Amino acid sequence: MAIYFYQLDKPYGSFSNFSAHGFWLQRHYWPTAEHYYQAQKFVGTSLASLSQVIRQAATPTDAARMGRDPRNLLRPDWEHIKQEVMWTALQAKFSAHPDLQILLLSTGDEWIVEDSPVDAYWGRGPDGQGKNYLGRLLMQLRQHLRQEQVCSRLPHG
Numbered sequence: 001m002a003i004y005f006y007q008l009d010k011p012y013g014s015f016s017n018f019s020a021h022g023f024w025l026q027r028h029y030w031p032t033a034e035h036y037y038q039a040q041k042f043v044g045t046s047l048a049s050l051s052q053v054i055r056q057a058a059t060p061t062d063a064a065r066m067g068r069d070p071r072n073l074l075r076p077d078w079e080h081i082k083q084e085v086m087w088t089a090l091q092a093k094f095s096a097h098p099d100l101q102i103l104l105l106s107t108g109d110e111w112i113v114e115d116s117p118v119d120a121y122w123g124r125g126p127d128g129q130g131k132n133y134l135g136r137l138l139m140q141l142r143q144h145l146r147q148e149q150v151c152s153r154l155p156h157g
């Protein structure tokens with residue numbers, strides 16, 4: 001059975017980028033993966049200071065609102081790098097929270113799906129046929145964690 005996540009108070013809600021699992025990355029503390037992801041949209045642009053404002057947003061919803069505001073021009077390479085940005089955020093988030101690693105590993109080989117009713121890129125989207133890239137990256141991370149486990153069990157020397 002596939003594992004669906006989206007709302008924070010539901011099972012696997014901590015897989016959401018909105019969950020309050022902060023981490024240190026690039027010399028800053030990020031309260032959620034969403035803060036980090038949205039802030040990266042403006043790095044290296046004339047709106048670079050907006051990245052700092054987003055990092056300090058009170059909630060991930062505020063961070064997303066600022067990052068999605070169409071008046072704020074995104075860095076030109078955003079479409080090319082956004083998956084890498086998300087991967088970096090997920091790695092940092094899960095590295096900082098071993099309990100999340102355990103939860104992710106506990107999903108075995110199940111398909112993981114961001115059950116977003118609106119987002120057909122990161123989630124399954126309105127018709128359920130979305131690309132689910134967030135779920136895919138989580139499954140990729142799960143595979144990495146498994147490999148790390150195997151390597152740590154190998155005899156050294």
Ligand SMILES: Nc1c(N[C@@H]2O[C@H](COP(=O)(O)O)[C@@H](O)[C@H]2O)[nH]c(=O)[nH]c1=O
Nearest residue numbers: 016017018034037067068116119122134
């Ligand atoms: N979890 C979650 C959302 N989904 C998140 O939104 C982000 C995509 O943002 P963008 O690329 O700006 O469209 C990405 O982190 C995706 O997981 N959106 C929400 O409004 N509420 C939510 O609870």
